[in-house]
Amino acid sequence: MAESVSVKMDDPVKKFKGKKFRVAIIGCGGIAQTHLTAYKEIPEVEIVAGVDINPDRLKVMEEKWGVPKKALFKDWKEMLKKIKPDAVDVCTPNGVHCAPVVDACLAGCHAMVEKPMAMNPAECEKMIAAAKKGKVKLSVGFQQRYNTNTTALIQARKNGQFGDIMFVRCQALRRRGIPNWGVFGQKELQGGGPMIDIGVHILECAYEFMGAPKPIAASGNIWTYMGNKPSTVRNAWPNWDYKTYTVEDLAIGQIRFDNGAILQIESSFVAHIPKNDIFNWSAMGTKGGCNWENAEIYTDQNDLMVNMTPAFIGNADWIYMFKTKLQNWVDACTKGTPQGAPGEAGLAVQKMLDGIYRSAAAGKEVTIK
Secondary structure (H helix, E strand, O other): OOOOOOOOOOOHHHHHOOOOEEEEEEOOOHHHHHHHHHHOOOOOEEEEEEEOOOHHHHHHHHHOOOOOHHHEEOOHHHHHHHHOOOEEEEOOOHHHOHHHHHHHHHOOOEEEEEOOOOOOHHHHHHHHHHHHHHOOOEEEEOHHHHOHHHHHHHHHHHOOOOOOEEEEEEEEEEOEOOOOOOOOOOHHHHOOOHHHHHHHHHHHHHHHHOOOOOEEEEEEEEEOOOOOOOOOOOOOOOOOOHHHOOOOOEEEEEEEEOOOOEEEEEEEOEOOOOOOEEEEEEEEEOOEEEEOOOOEEEEEEOOEEEEEOOOOOOOOOHHHHHHHHHHHHHHHHHHOOOOOOEHHHHHHHHHHHHHHHHHHHHOOOEEOO
16 A cells, blocks of 8 residues: 655645555445546556445445455544545535545545535535645536536637627436436435436536626526326336435526526426437527537628537547546646636535525525525
């Protein structure tokens, strides 16, 4: 096992030169497996521990990923004390994001946390405060902002292609896609349903494209009409636990920003729509518009209305995006380079999600402070 490194952020390159960046995984389920696959392509990282309450998942960490049995734990506090990693990667359910991040940061560990950052803005603020107190880097797992379509359209926006962005429409919709594993249907453990689980992906990269204007108000509605009932409809993910289903099937929200722009978002686990997966956003600006799914740009040239489609845009598969987001975090911790999605970015997105849910509960528009 590589020597532990005490990080001093005023000279990170010197401290980590020639040494491994020692990462512990907290929450070793499905999403952690994607992280671990991506870490295989980041040679400066060593996975030194795994934490999970499920012994079967710890067995996978030992047998598939080579983590010694003595470095596998049920309690992250014990792991932090015994292993003293340089960083943690938190891949637990949403309700168990805040506590391990806070404990790790206060112990001097950098932290990556999966999306959404937490259950609510108050938890996000606690996590950010702990990172500042521990003088460590906190990043949020927003991989879609590293999608090559996202980065291409952001560059076009910076080049003035769209003028002022007025309206963005986001969609993260499934016709039948209620997870039949995990705790995705339990509000007390997840914070919500499709809006906080899959809507967050499309919301965060569209918001980044907009240039992260300040959100000031939210309105929203949510409906539950199928997920809490048994179903005989044939689909790829049957037999979800409808008895414990307490989240929404469909959520619609609208965010107003201080620059006058509007963002609308639609997200569903189950809905009567033409196909199973609709995952996209589109934008309208004063000089042009765009569609994220194919990075197509709509504008006027030479007195003609023109649709511009890129001939080549590059790789955008899941492993590429996960590797890119994790590499960005590792570089920020070890080289002092800028973070793509620091805790503050996670807080901004969480405030918008929270505003939509608060508005749905109140039945009226609410202020985002």
